[in-house]
């Protein structure tokens with residue numbers, strides 16, 4: 001059986017439930033990405049709160065809380081066929097638990113392909129998060145008309161609410177920080193704690209242009225919301241100057257005797273460049 | 286005592302409270318160019334070592350260290366690394382800013398640089414500030430200006446990010462104490478691996494002026510640790526240490542700061558933490574990320590063995606967090622220095638870092654890495670392989686039985702792989718195919734290990750054959766030559 005779900009984590013956990021209680025899963029696909037396959041029956045699964053609780057409770061008690069978090073992190077990746085890789089991991093964990101051993105010990109099986117798949121995907125998202133902690137570039141912007149954008153909490157966060165740009169400006173002393181990213185994995189949530197602590201008095205928005213959502217934070221509180229109004233924001237007067245200074249600094253830091261673009265691209269893959277101030281040519285004043 | 290009071294009063298009364306950005310003018314661009322250029326050969330860029338959350342207004346420190354960008358030469362940019370001034374009194378032969386060099390001189394205003402740092406930090410360009418300087422005026426005047434910049438960052442802007450300050454040799458103990466309280470990490474450059482070379486190339490820098498601050502930093506930190514856990518004093522305090530009073534001791538610096546903060550209370554509190562917070566913050570915070578140092582490689586004739594022995598001594602004696610090596614890039618033609626056309630010894634620098642790594646993380650000693658016949662590192666193979674080849678009698682090592690220390694000695698196996706092997710061994714034996722998935726570089730490791738009794742190397746188990754197999758296509762000729770040589774000797 002192929003299960004189709006709405007792309008949410010809850011939807012995925014419901015599919016895990018169906019795998020155990022309805023019929024073995026041959027594949028699990030987000031609805032939009034499913035290519036009709038005549039040889040396998042397909043069924044749409046609706047997220048079901050009770051089933052979600054059952055599955056997540058079982059993972060926590062039979063495998064471990066750590067693995068539950070790990071599964072969530074891997075679910076946020078763009079790993080191909082991540083649903084089935086996770087399902088195999090869960091099945092492995094339940095299997096070990098059923099044989100009377102500690103299900104949480106599966107993470108020690110570094111040589112096992114199923115464990116390795118999950119470990120690799122988790123490493124990749126962890127790495128991207130770490131990388132973005134460095135590679136995100138903010139611009140100081142102002143919002144001319146506070147009514148131009150209103151952000152309302154739609155996803156997770158540590159405090160809920162509705163934010164108007166005016167509120168943020170009030171907290172940020174006439175400016176807010178705005179960054180665009182285009183990450184491989186769905187990382188916004190994992191960036192939240194780091195940046196909201198670091199910039200607790202500077203309201204900021206990190207805009208994931210690929211997924212049309214944003215991390216909005218001010219005063220140490222944050223939430224994730226759908227977002228598209230980044231274009232309405234205008235640079236502050238001195239913004240260009242600081243960008244030029246940074247670009248200048250970046251250039252002089254390179255030692256010409258040691259030029260090694262391959263190494264640079266290795267650390268900072270070209271797909272990130274479009275959002276990196278120092279690698280733009282537009283403001284070479 | 287009087288002295289510090291004087292220092293702080295001067296610093297505090299002179300601070301202009303700038304909450305609006307410094308007006309940008311061309312001078313800032315010019316200064317950043319010259320003073321960034323002057324600092325870039327300092328290689329210590331790591332921002333790791335302290336972790337803390339933001340208790341001030343802006344900034345935090347992450348234990349793992351964060352790189353923000355990479356330059357065209359592939360180096361990590363983590364800190365805004367600049368000189369406060371390049372207007373140097375001294376005349377170190379290897380330095381672009383030496384007195385006798387004909388370069389444009391300039392100096393940042395402390396306010397200007399603090400502002401630039403905050404604006405860069407806000408945009409997430411950098412992880413913090415690495416502040417160094419040429420000696421302008423005098424060592425103490427230089428340190429005072431640096432301190433003023435850092436003080437503004439910490440207390441006016443409430444900056445909680447990373448600060449690394451370079452200590453000017455010959456600085457007074459009072460100023461050093463104060464610098465340590467506003468910085469995460471301090472470093473005093475050792476510059477050259479021997480007194481003789483120092484004397485020749487940096488005549489104004491005396492070994493004593495370099496080692497005194499190093500010692501003070503180590504002692505202050507030991508003192509701090511000792512005080513934290515009463516009853517441990519006798520055990521932790523190294524011999525000969527006396528907790529000095531009125532000689533740059535932390536209590537003095539702290540008391541003075543507290544006194545001065547309360548004097549200017551309202552002004553400073555505009556946006557920062559209150560006085561009790563500052564007291565708490567400073568309680569155990571003398572350079573929490575420790576001290577590092579840097580050595581220039583290739584400007585003087587010392588062997589690799591001398592260099593690594595020096596590092597070993599520095600690690601032991603001063604509990605250095607790191608010794609950095611910087612391949613000398615010729616800046617001038619002088620009879621004492623390598624020719625201007627000589628390329629920087631990058632390979633050598635790389636191998637030195639590997640040897641240093643063995644000291645710090647793998648439990649090797651300098652005496653093991655070198656022998657008297659081989660006082661220099663082999664530039665074709667890394668020092669770990671060299672050690673293994675020299676000590677083949679300990680190999681091959683059995684993956685499923687060896688201790689952690691033994692596993693670490695296998696070339697191609699690092700700390701992470703050892704950790705994974707040990708973990709898997711608790712519940713299942715490790716198979717050869719698992720090793721690759723655990724991050725082991727089999728290409729190198731296979732010659733030195735067995736897995737459940739089976740050996741996987743595909744050549745003779747002797748140094749010459751393994752060396753030839755490891756050296757790969759480039760090194761192969763060299764190794765063949767070696768083989769021929771050793772055969773000749775045999776036939777002789």
Ligand code: SF4
Nearest residue numbers: 373375377380383419
């Ligand atoms: S003290 Fe020596 S190394 Fe430092 S800036 Fe002056 S001349 Fe250069």
